[in-house]
Amino acid sequence: MNKVEIFENERASGYNTFVETWIPNYSVFLNDLPKLFSKMNPKELLVVGCGTGNEIEQFVHRSERWLITGIDPSPEMVKQAIDRFQGYEHVTLMEGLVTAIDAExxxxxxxxxxxxxxxxxxxxxxxxxxxxxxRLVSGATFVMLDITGDKQQIKQNLKILRLLLPDGLDEQQINHRLNRIENELFPISEERLAALCVTAGFEKPIRFFQSSIYMGWLMTKK
Ligand SMILES: C[S@@+](CC[C@H](N)C(=O)[O-])C[C@H]1O[C@@H](n2cnc3c(N)ncnc32)[C@H](O)[C@@H]1O
Structure with missing residues (x-):
């Protein structure tokens, strides 16, 4: 069971503009990301579903020189990350699923x-x-950003998302996008997410960030 959501064509080439438009406070979340790891100062950091490398961008310039591995199954997304981080010796980029990395x-x-x-x-x-x-040592920090909430919560937070979107977007486009989130993606409730994380081998996750439907979660590997 390894479903893949492939990002290609305009979905890949226009990705960075897309996230800035549709995820309010995404850049705030990204800017704060390294702070969540700085205390533990991880030697090796795994960025799963790295896409074009937006989160890697936050880590590469740190003086501590964390070794960063980014992996993503969409060739057109990871190609952008490869071009972006050419010459950074502490960044390794791979096309594929996380299972392509040796579990040892x-x-x-x-x-x-x-x-x-x-x-x-x-x-x-x-x-x-x-x-x-x-693929994590015991005590490792894991950070996730995801659309989270039960049906009712998503419905309500989609109304908030609509209010937070930039001015000037096409109304039809907004309706289409919000409808897709509500009916075609697979968010789960906070309780279910916590249960899955615990079953997978993490301590109970802590929600430290929220911007409408998007929630940031931090947890420790047991
Ligand atoms: C919305 S993008 C997020 C990219 C990046 N993490 C960011 O925040 O900008 C989703 C990414 O997940 C990748 N993806 C799809 N299915 C996946 C899977 N099963 N495992 C890991 N990544 C996957 C896609 O290729 C795509 O690049």
Whole structure:
């Protein structure tokens, strides 16, 4: 069970503009990301579903020189990350699923941003979380950003999302996008997310960030 949501064509080439438009406070979340890891100062950091490398961008310039591995199954997304981080010797980029990394290899921290809500809760979500947990040392920090909430919560927070969107967007486009989030993606409740994380091998996650439907979670590998 390894569902993949492939990003290609305009979805890949226009991705960075897309996230800035549709995820209010995404840049705030990204800017704060390294602070969540700085205390533990991870030697090796695993960035799962790294896409174009937005989260890697936050880590590469740190003086501590964390060794960063980014992995993503969409060739057009990871190609952008490869071009972006050419010449950074402490960044390794791979095209593929996290299972392509030897499970003997252990990381001291990991991220999974904006990926889990594309996977159904039919074993696919748990599988991805377990595959990540398997590749982390005990005590490792894991940070996730995901669309989270039960049906009612998502409905209400989509109304907030609509209010927070930039001015000038096409009304039809807004309706289409919000409708897709409500009916075609696979968010789960906070309780269910916590249960899956615990089953996968993490301590109970802490919600430290929220911007409308998007929630940031921090947890420790057991
Ligand atoms: C919305 S993008 C997020 C990219 C990046 N994390 C960011 O925040 O900008 C989702 C990414 O998840 C990747 N993806 C899809 N299915 C995946 C899976 N099963 N495991 C890991 N990544 C996956 C896609 O290729 C895509 O690049």
């Amino acid at each position: 290899k252990k990381y001291s921290a990991a991220t999974l941003l904006l990926v889990l809500h594309f996977l159904e809760d039919d074993g696919n979500k748990l599988n991805l979380l377990s595959n990540i947990a398997e």
